[in-house]
Amino acid sequence: MTGSEVDVPEVTEVSGTGIPIRGNDIDTDQIIPARYLKAVTFEGLGQFAFFDQRYDDEDNPKDHPMNEDRYRDASIMVVNSNFGCGSSREHAPQALMRWGIDALIGESFAEIFAGNCLALGVPTVTAEAEDVRDLQNWIEEYPDEEIEIDVAAETVHFDDRTVPVTVDDGQRKALVDGIWDTTALMQSNAEAIEATAADLPYADRSD
Amino acid sequence: MSSGTLYDKVWDRHKVTTLPNGQDQLFVGLHLIHEVTSPQAFGMLRERDIDVARPDLTLATVDHIVPTADQSRPFADDAAEEMMSELEANVRDAGIEFLDPTSGEQGIVHVVGPEQGVTQPGKTIVCGDSHTSTHGAFGALAFGVGTSQIRDVLATQTIAMDKQDVRKIEVTGELGEGVEAKDVILEIIRRLGTDGGVGYVYEYAGEAIESLDMEGRMSICNMSIEGGARAGYVNPDGTTYSWLSETDYFEEHPAEYDRLKPYWESIRSDDDAEYDDVVTIDGSALEPVVTWGTTPGQGVGITDPIPEPESLPEDKQDTARRAQEHMRVEPGDTMEGYPIDVAFLGSCTNARLPDLRRGAAIVEGREVHEDVRAMVVPGSQRVKAAAESEGLDEIFREAGFEWRGAGCSMCLGMNEDQLEGDEASASSSNRNFVGRQGSKDGRTVLMNPQMVAAAAVEGEVTDVRELPEVATVS
Numbered sequence: 001m002t003g004s005e006v007d008v009p010e011v012t013e014v015s016g017t018g019i020p021i022r023g024n025d026i027d028t029d030q031i032i033p034a035r036y037l038k039a040v041t042f043e044g045l046g047q048f049a050f051f052d053q054r055y056d057d058e059d060n061p062k063d064h065p066m067n068e069d070r071y072r073d074a075s076i077m078v079v080n081s082n083f084g085c086g087s088s089r090e091h092a093p094q095a096l097m098r099w100g101i102d103a104l105i106g107e108s109f110a111e112i113f114a115g116n117c118l119a120l121g122v123p124t125v126t127a128e129a130e131d132v133r134d135l136q137n138w139i140e141e142y143p144d145e146e147i148e149i150d151v152a153a154e155t156v157h158f159d160d161r162t163v164p165v166t167v168d169d170g171q172r173k174a175l176v177d178g179i180w181d182t183t184a185l186m187q188s189n190a191e192a193i194e195a196t197a198a199d200l201p202y203a204d205r206s207d
Numbered sequence: 208m209s210s211g212t213l214y215d216k217v218w219d220r221h222k223v224t225t226l227p228n229g230q231d232q233l234f235v236g237l238h239l240i241h242e243v244t245s246p247q248a249f250g251m252l253r254e255r256d257i258d259v260a261r262p263d264l265t266l267a268t269v270d271h272i273v274p275t276a277d278q279s280r281p282f283a284d285d286a287a288e289e290m291m292s293e294l295e296a297n298v299r300d301a302g303i304e305f306l307d308p309t310s311g312e313q314g315i316v317h318v319v320g321p322e323q324g325v326t327q328p329g330k331t332i333v334c335g336d337s338h339t340s341t342h343g344a345f346g347a348l349a350f351g352v353g354t355s356q357i358r359d360v361l362a363t364q365t366i367a368m369d370k371q372d373v374r375k376i377e378v379t380g381e382l383g384e385g386v387e388a389k390d391v392i393l394e395i396i397r398r399l400g401t402d403g404g405v406g407y408v409y410e411y412a413g414e415a416i417e418s419l420d421m422e423g424r425m426s427i428c429n430m431s432i433e434g435g436a437r438a439g440y441v442n443p444d445g446t447t448y449s450w451l452s453e454t455d456y457f458e459e460h461p462a463e464y465d466r467l468k469p470y471w472e473s474i475r476s477d478d479d480a481e482y483d484d485v486v487t488i489d490g491s492a493l494e495p496v497v498t499w500g501t502t503p504g505q506g507v508g509i510t511d512p513i514p515e516p517e518s519l520p521e522d523k524q525d526t527a528r529r530a531q532e533h534m535r536v537e538p539g540d541t542m543e544g545y546p547i548d549v550a551f552l553g554s555c556t557n558a559r560l561p562d563l564r565r566g567a568a569i570v571e572g573r574e575v576h577e578d579v580r581a582m583v584v585p586g587s588q589r590v591k592a593a594a595e596s597e598g599l600d601e602i603f604r605e606a607g608f609e610w611r612g613a614g615c616s617m618c619l620g621m622n623e624d625q626l627e628g629d630e631a632s633a634s635s636s637n638r639n640f641v642g643r644q645g646s647k648d649g650r651t652v653l654m655n656p657q658m659v660a661a662a663a664v665e666g667e668v669t670d671v672r673e674l675p676e677v678a679t680v681s
Binding site for chain 1: 234236272287526529641
């Protein structure tokens with residue numbers, strides 16, 4: 001195993017304007033339809049985020065927050081419960097990130113989706129349902145106003161309010177300490193990996 | 208926290224260390240890869256100048272984009288051909304075994320892993336596919352990962368994970384006529400919710416689970432993720448060991464079987480294991496379950512009424528209203544009689560030999576309804592060959608089904624097999640999400656293979672237990 005250094009920035013705070021995406025159980029097939037997975041890179045995925053919700057059969061824009069000018073520069077997506085359920089496709093957070101999203105605030109996230117976001121340095125912070133709805137309503141009224149997520153302190157600040165949010169322990173530490181890209185981190189434990197494998201009855205190195 | 212469960216034991220045996228972020232670094236015993244989620248990971252490895260750590264513990268196949276009608280190369284779809292070529296180059300450069308369509312061993316990744324004998328009790332198994340939970344049927348700890356995690360596994364053969372809680376789901380009693388593993392898992396998801404399993408691993412136990420064959424157990428573990436649980440498993444037992452002993456691998460390596468079996472026995476959950484939660488379901492009370500909505504949790508017994516949204520928990524009401532509008536169903540009605548245009552018997556949930564046998568038993572002597580296009584897509588080339596040697600292909604063909612090559616097919620809109628317009632499908636697959644089967648106006652009704660066969664014949668969702676007898680010619 002060799003490897004070159006990769007720059008992994010610390011993600012302690014994220015600020016920007018918001019975009020509300022309402023609804024529970026929004027699955028990754030909605031976030032990025034399967035036909036856009038037919039590519040060997042993630043490049044250009046941003047334009048296809050939520051494509052079938054945003055465009056009709058003739059590719060005419062439909063009523064959707066991501067089509068609205070006022071949310072064009074948004075970087076914080078505010079969602080409801082079980083966001084990102086279904087397929088494990090990392091294409092989903094890749095598409096959102098490439099559209100411009102730096103962080104998500106929601107009532108709850110599907111596990112694989114949240115893990116995929118973390119691997120990209122994108123926080124998925126959770127808040128009480130009522131606070132999420134307040135924030136979504138507030139964004140609609142003030143789309144140009146900043147929202148500040150303090151990942152380390154687990155708070156979100158908007159409209160002169162500071163509401164408590166939860167950032168999963170492992171996620172918080174990984175983001176704040178800049179260790180969310182785990183490849184090099186885990187490579188450094190090469191000896192311990194060998195020892196664990198050697199102790200398993202089935203993982204001997206084949207000739 | 209749980210203790211003494213299979214999950215705890217397998218976790219402990221594979222734990223390399225605790226990482227500075229608090230997550231555990233786990234050794235991965237088997238890494239399955241396919242063409243959709245791996246090319247970007249191989250690209251990242253190249254950017255970082257990293258070699259694949261353990262090609263000997265990695266196995267590749269092609270399933271999502273592969274055509275099921277004509278698999279000759281180059282594929283008709285340029286994008287599919289490019290993905291196939293990329294995978295071929297990646298596995299060749301890394302020295303990874305590739306079960307390609309010319310091998311006779313190709314198929315859906317969650318069908319071929321068990322067939323090859325590499326899915327074994329007590330292994331950690333990952334794949335860039337959420338239905339990796341399937342392999343838990345053998346008592347493996349198996350879960351889906353994203354592409355950046357695939358990069359980690361290729362580079363280190365390990366993965367960073369948080370340990371979850373364990374919920375034991377005990378399904379008691381004997382399943383009734385027409386009721387299958389699929390109905391059990393749809394009922395579990397209906398009761399516990401699509402997010403009920405978030406933070407949990409599911410241990411499936413009880414008489415109704417233990418009496419299932421391995422294929423049934425795979426159907427159940429497969430859909431754990433639809434209930435939010437990233438992994439689900441069944442403790443290995445005589446059924447598991449007997450299935451494994453009949454794989455080519457262990458028939459050729461009987462000494463390996465004898466050597467590994469004590470390990471398999473050792474990782475079973477202890478009788479006095481502690482769980483974070485226990486749920487009991489009476490399996491004998493179940494009837495065939497079908498979905499009425501656009502999440503796998505929106506299911507209903509075939510004779511039960513579709514629920515009023517207002518009768519559901521508040522946070523599920525909006526989703527239910529939108530789902531009923533999309534599906535064009537009315538609360539209070541049953542799903543019986545819901546007209547269908549397509550019948551799809553396939554997918555990593557229900558495309559193994561016993562699934563096809565049960566479907567064929569319903570189809571035999573009957574004809575597909577004139578308004579229905581019906582297809583059977585075996586889960587692997589091995590399943591296909593075995594089915595053909597039993598004459599199942601003839602039964603399906605004579606009834607009017609198309610008999611296809613192995614692949615994910617119409618489970619998801621990534622290949623040529625797709626719904627068109629607002630077609631409704633009776634599908635043995637796992638997701639009824641809007642747009643899942645390739646058309647955003649398409650409508651998917653999930654059900655077990657016998658129910659798919661019955662729907663194909665009748666042209667509408669049908670209680671397979673009430674299907675009229677086949678007229679016999681004396």
